[in-house]
Amino acid sequence: MPRLATTTGATALVAGAASALAVPANAETIRVTIPRIKVAEYHAPYVAAWLEPETGGAARTIFVWYDIKKKGAEPGTKWLTDLRTWWRKGGRRLKLPADGVSGATRTPGSYDIPLPANLPKGAYVLKVEAARETGGREIVSLPITVPGAKGTASGKTELGAITIR
Numbered sequence: 067m068p069r070l071a072t073t074t075g076a077t078a079l080v081a082g083a084a085s086a087l088a089v090p091a092n093a094e095t096i097r098v099t100i101p102r103i104k105v106a107e108y109h110a111p112y113v114a115a116w117l118e119p120e121t122g123g124a125a126r127t128i129f130v131w132y133d134i135k136k137k138g139a140e141p142g143t144k145w146l147t148d149l150r151t152w153w154r155k156g157g158r159r160l161k162l163p164a165d166g167v168s169g170a171t172r173t174p175g176s177y178d179i180p181l182p183a184n185l186p187k188g189a190y191v192l193k194v195e196a197a198r199e200t201g202g203r204e205i206v207s208l209p210i211t212v213p214g215a216k217g218t219a220s221g222k223t224e225l226g227a228i229t230i231r
Contacts, residue, residue, distance in 0.1 A: 094181045094215045096128065098194060099226030102174040103201070110171035111198035111224055112145060114152035115179070120189035120209065125155040128192075129179055130162070131169050148197035151205055155193075181230075185212050196224040 096115060114130040130152070133142030143162050147153050162168055189211050197203040204224040208217050215230045 094210075094212070094230055096179045096181060096192065096194075097176055097227070097229040097231065098179065099176045099228070100172055100174045100196070101221075101223075101226040103223070105201070107200055109199040109201065110173055111196040111201065112149055112171060113194065113196045113225075114146075114149045114157060115192065115194045116152060116155060117181075117185070117190045117192055118155070120191055125152075125193075126182070126185075127152070127156060127160060127164070127167055128182070129167055129169060130157065130160070130164070131171050132162075134163055134168060134170050145197075145199070148203065149195050150197075150203070151193065152195050176226075181212070181215065187212055190215075192228070192230065194221075194225060194228050196221070198224055 098113065098115065100111065100113070112130075112132045115128040116125045117128060118125045130146070130149070132146055136142035146157060146162070149157060160167070189209070192208045192210055193205060194208075195203070195205040202223050204221045206219045206221045206225050206228045208219040208228055208230065210217055210230050218227055218229045220227045
């Protein structure tokens with residue numbers, strides 16, 4: 067079962083395949099860490115993760131965390147374009163909210179998201195991008211091979227450790 071750092075309101079919603087379903091013991095899991103940043107006005111970041119085949123091809127969104135509750139003239143989807151790389155790689159073509167992919171923003175902590183079970187064998191690059199209002203933007207890349215993906219990369223500001231295990 068995915069581990070959440072918080073369980074309040076919208077942050078309790080888990081995105082992507084990280085729903086309330088149990089994760090098989092042999093499944094690879096992405097652990098995304100959102101660091102605690104000491105600033106006067108903190109806003110939870112929008113975060114997206116996707117896989118790209120190492121040899122090129124279409125990107126596959128694993129999850130996208132954004133303000134899913136914000137509606138009206140300026141819905142939460144309005145600022146998804148701040149996740150510029152993800153947006154260009156396929157986010158703009160994704161009908162949101164996407165079942166099993168969309169979820170609420172997360173507060174600082176570590177979150178486990180299983181890789182899709184139907185992911186074909188091969189070499190990929192996992193990309194995780196974060197953008198925060200009155201904050202920065204950061205992208206972390208991690209080459210992986212499926213099955214048996216393992217590895218760690220780390221951000222410097224908006225993202226902490228990104229681990230596949």
